[in-house]
Amino acid sequence: MGAHSGFGKHAMQSSYLLILIFTLISSAATAQAPQVTPPAINVMPMPATLTLGAGRLMVSQTFSVAIAGYTEPRLERAAQRFLRDLERQTGYFLTDRLGDASHATLVIHAEHGNKPVQDLGEDESYVLDVSSAGAKVTAPNPLGVMHGLQTFLQLVEVTPDGYAAPAVHVEDSPRFPWRGLSIDVSRHFITMATLKRNVDAMAAVKMNVLHLHLSDDQGFRLESKGFPKLHELGSDGMYFQQSEMRELIAYAGDRGIRVVPEFDMPGHSTAWFVGYPELASGPGPYQIERRWGIFDPAMDPTRESTYKLLDKFISEMASLFPDRYFHIGGDEVNGKQWDANPKIREFMQAHNLKSDQQLQQYFTDRVEKIVSKHHKFMVGWDEILSPGMPKDIVIQSWRGQDSLAEAARQGYRGILSSGYYLDAMAPAAQHYLVDPLAGADATLNPEQQKLILGGEACMWEEFASDQTIESRIWPRAAAIAERLWSPQQVQDVNSMYRRMAAVSAHLEELGLTHRSSSEVMLARAAGTDDIAALDVLAQATQPASITIRETEAEKAGGIQTSDIPLNRMVDAIAPESAAARKFSAAVDQFIASKFHDAAVESYVRQILTEWRDNDNALQPLLQNSFLLKEVVPVSQNLAALGAAGLQALASIDARKPTQEDWRQQQIAMIQQAAKPTADLVLAVAPAVQKLVEASSASAATP
């Protein structure tokens, strides 16, 4: 992934007044370099190198694009899409502004085409030059051009005298060649329209692999011509037709995104057995699994008929999916069906297989031969790795860097997903700081490190549906996209959050619904549009971690199933409270100013007052909806937090420290309020506690 070699030839470069403010060289040699603060430019992922120039390019109704040099239909479509995106972003009418190079505002120059089927590790580099006179995207191939166009789109911003992109010189290429988003369409079905919007968003943040988890215990989601009972009996009618899948693959391919299918086997496979019980290791009949968890059904690795079916099935899918990589899952087999089946035990003895793990190795080995027979490289979760495997398989790790490091030392390639589970409802910063080359991977030698191909954000769908998935994925996946593209030293969390907010707004302009769907769901739960007070509560809260949600559900005696509606407050709100982050930063600033910063104090007071008074306005709404009753105590707690914060503020203002007793009482209340209720947490509680603690005599002393 070297920087684009065409840089030295670049015609526009000499006209720059170069002001170097940010240069990072993306090579293993600088892995120990200190963290660098990126420039205040809303580009995400941050490019490998970005040099701010003087001046800016105005973007107006006269904007136009031209393709110079190599061209092809995909590149033309990319240019047209760029214009349409810029149209959506500015409100100018630009759809027909693809013209000739001599007059164009932005000139595209590619040297040659890409491979017919996009391959892992193809050159994705580009050079982007913007000056007051125009812009140019230069790249070896259309993939690089598309990335350069996305960077340009992000640079365009509203200013007091027009839309403008700052003058820059960008030389950019990704740190990792595999930058994926994995979407589970089995636990809940996700529509094609939603998948396409996700592809749009992935392209905007330069992700390049859409991994579809197409089958699991809870559903088989793709039409099979050879084995129609798979989708007919295994999906409740919710599956993709092959023609739809072909369209999605073309749609993604147009945007530089590979589609990797996953059919999980030998476990996580109940949905297969509804139509084909003979594949299973235990007696049927089988039903589509409605619960969540790890289940016993597993394919029978001992029968030749299993491999015969898989051969035919994989042959069909290998021709449907052009990508070179084919994911067979392989995770979480509990072995119970194997242990309970005398014939299987017999087989194990006969073949000297001493454990279920060895039996799975035998299965994986057989499947790998089928996969490579159909000209694909096999991908699977950690469990598929065993000594006999050929070196061209890829390990996707849900276990962590240790697992990948171990594989790499044996010469296997890997991609990291541990730490990137979006359904866990962790803050973006937490995902952001997980690095594929940290931990055990950092101890690998450079050759071994090259085997770490990148990573994938994973969106599992037990607690997400077509209605909620976009807000669960975006904008947090952008933080992971940056981790996988940008130099390792780009780690400034504040900068990340600032740029992620810009990406989020940009994605809504493109048509994503991660924010609007949240508003629609809140209004739906309330049964009215008049939800200003509910919004105040929604913004102060965030979902508890998924572990808590699971535990709470178990405690309530309920077994969570695929029928449990995802229409609660916890499903509607954003995974992370931006308002809490902003409030917390303000409290920190106020305390750091030794209580002298009047502007920030005024902001803090305004917010606390809003919280204190909000519950009165909100209660009637909450009482009126069975979906919102559970948040009654959360709203009351927010009011109490507001009141406590205001009292603390009053004592700070009056220079009359609060009593120790009062503080103890308040802190107990705050810690109570901070606990999950209705699977929500009041993300603003810790900042209020800081304020209360700051009202003590010792803190108040200037």
Add this chain to the structure above:
Amino acid sequence: MGAHSGFGKHAMQSSYLLILIFTLISSAATAQAPQVTPPAINVMPMPATLTLGAGRLMVSQTFSVAIAGYTEPRLERAAQRFLRDLERQTGYFLTDRLGDASHATLVIHAEHGNKPVQDLGEDESYVLDVSSAGAKVTAPNPLGVMHGLQTFLQLVEVTPDGYAAPAVHVEDSPRFPWRGLSIDVSRHFITMATLKRNVDAMAAVKMNVLHLHLSDDQGFRLESKGFPKLHELGSDGMYFQQSEMRELIAYAGDRGIRVVPEFDMPGHSTAWFVGYPELASGPGPYQIERRWGIFDPAMDPTRESTYKLLDKFISEMASLFPDRYFHIGGDEVNGKQWDANPKIREFMQAHNLKSDQQLQQYFTDRVEKIVSKHHKFMVGWDEILSPGMPKDIVIQSWRGQDSLAEAARQGYRGILSSGYYLDAMAPAAQHYLVDPLAGADATLNPEQQKLILGGEACMWEEFASDQTIESRIWPRAAAIAERLWSPQQVQDVNSMYRRMAAVSAHLEELGLTHRSSSEVMLARAAGTDDIAALDVLAQATQPASITIRETEAEKAGGIQTSDIPLNRMVDAIAPESAAARKFSAAVDQFIASKFHDAAVESYVRQILTEWRDNDNALQPLLQNSFLLKEVVPVSQNLAALGAAGLQALASIDARKPTQEDWRQQQIAMIQQAAKPTADLVLAVAPAVQKLVEASSASAATP
């Protein structure tokens, strides 16, 4: 459109505890009946008869649907779509809940199919029964079933103990058979995705005609196989492929909506002439028109080649569009090209045509023969009517009821569009109170009144684009839909606004973007998501009428063209301020209470305070964006309105009447603030003025 005859047979009826609160009989005999206040149920359009029963039907995860009686693929798709819509509306997972009648929560019963191609005047009636035990939709045919399902969806609401639909007995059928929405895709191109969302919304409010204004001076928007230069040279590449149009027709047909194409001729036809200048009455060459207005180019009615081309073209389009009606426009020919062409003048003399009007009659007559040769009924604007026309044409009136009455007296059918122009930016109430059978039409005899087929809301696109059209059309078109469906006496404006708000929320659940796009555009203009203060201003304002916008543009010396971006505040905000309506009602209530209603006073004070303080927070945002600078004075005016209102309130509270001088000053300020600025009006100004006036000594006297 008689009520559904199956009512007497209805099995569930006897289980009702009938509480009659609202019965309207939709027949000409009751046209003079007094206005009736509809029940507090969020159904829109209000059904012809609706009887509230006792109890309610809970809608939960166990909800299911079955089709009993007649079935067909379209009906099954409708049932599945109903489940998907209910899923979006509740968050329950219902996609696979189409089962057998013995267990279903809602049973569908149709008697027979519809005509292969949906026809004007087909029976659209249905009966809907809801009890605590279940629901049933009975109708003669699938069209009626679909309307009944929409009514059911609107009845479902969130309650303190679950989703529920009240027990009702509804017998419903439309007042008019032609309930259309006309969308101009020529002035600005509208994408298929947007058109489909509009179709979804139309179906939700029981509209049944999508009229596409496919060609005009500014663009020819449909692929023609026979005359490819029409779309190739006349559209800037922005046109619908025939395959896309076929898909839209099928999509609309599935939802009970006819698609009527309009190709405007002989005027409004510059875009034709770019590719086919020989069609025109003046010498070419022609360019796509970029300005708005009425232009000279018109087809040459004197040459046989014109009719030869039109014959072939209409033949092609008549087979693409299955609908029986074909719209040829016919409006606003200024005759200048005709007058300037000696050959045309010669022809007129030779054929004894004494005026341009008579020449247009000659043209229309020729075209009508072509249209009917291809088995279509011709539709056209007022201008097409002339004595010789066959009685099966339909007049669409932009002129008003007089024009339709005159046509009806001659035996011609008509549809009303005058008063229904959504682009005029008028309040919904204004459209709502325009009745196709009011004015001159009220003087028609019953036979003649039957010739008034209904009406069409029109969305012209000079000042709207694909990004803004949804918020220009919805939810206001729902008010027109109710006018065309519900009994004439349903005229309670407050009830309409209440139900329109519910429809608006419902449409966002279905995926419409009329509200979310507004937020996206405001954030785009501001360059940030942090737009709470901008929202306050946005909600207090509404666009000035389109006449003012046009006049202002002319005054500014600018000729408005299709290149003028529609990205200003006026384009982003809703056509009508709901916040102003709410505030105004509160002020009225406060005054009517003789200033004793403390709760409403507190609300009024809160809003006024918000306005007064908003400008401080907003100014930095406005200064930072070239798109928002023009609203600086509007924000300042809102602050002044807030301050004036608060002073008035203080004097009222203190029982100290304000001075006459002060009031004069304030009223002058308010009236200044009420004037359009940046094509916006502060819709809240009149209510503030009322408050100021109420602070006088005479008003303050209890």
